[in-house]
Amino acid sequence: DVMKEQIAVKEANRLGIPVFGIVDTNSDPTNIDFVIPANDDAAKAVDLILTYVCDAIKEGLDERKVEKADAAAAEENEEQEEKTPSRRERKSKALKKEGIIPKEDKEAMNAAVVSRYAKDEDVDVDE
Template identity: 55%
Template structure:
């Protein structure tokens, strides 16, 4: 089982630092411990509790063979999200969220198909025979599509859930998920509305250290879920082999 994060580790990573009190969202009141020098301090005991709840749900989703889409377009979250999602073979969005990425997924799939066709064309000998200007246009188109859709190239159906850094910034993604009844897991700071997501994790969503410790923990939980799924499949295959062997033995007997 993934090792639990301790209160002290969250404290050292600055997970407890919220926004200025004048920028708060009153709906975050239950997750706020106190005010200090005009800044709201997040209750880390609540963070730990919410993290446990989110981890349990995420692991079950992954164990069932479904995908979690990571979403974070803010600078301090991009690299850690890209690294973890890539390592876990999960879809991710770290550039601009395209309106309709979920609610108009059929159109997004067309764009993914176009990217695949361009990649195929560029490997073909015919590509080298194109005029320099045409090659340049194709290359630019590929770069543009890769930048926007590079993290979801293997996504052939809607994700089972979203994991978001900063729900206020990624409000379009939250809205689309809500319309499609896709559960949302998210780091929620004191300036955001936690009621817009299914599994809010009260935490500082602006500092790299804070984002990193939460995302890496979620990554370990997902990794564990993937390992359990692999074991489940192996157990099923083993039982099937045993059953077939038993039938053969009975027939021979």
């Protein structure tokens, strides 16, 4: 009952704690953050409301557990991907073992050699 627990409501408001309250027609809902309009004198009504609130809390906790598990699995996958070289890295390592130089590297090496021996007037390396 909000009328009987005014001190607790005021303390919670002062401390910034959200207040959930079952508010009857004889109560003032201005100090309550989350109003549940219902008969706060009937035990069955309070029991029904608390059952739904408890179920919602359990559902939220279960969802949070699933989210944490998903985040942990995603983090583990990222660590595995970092440890495992990519396809391109594996290919370049295999080519190096065989002594084959990729086309991009050949062009870069040729450009470096040409730039050493060519004069600025003779050949433009960037083209």
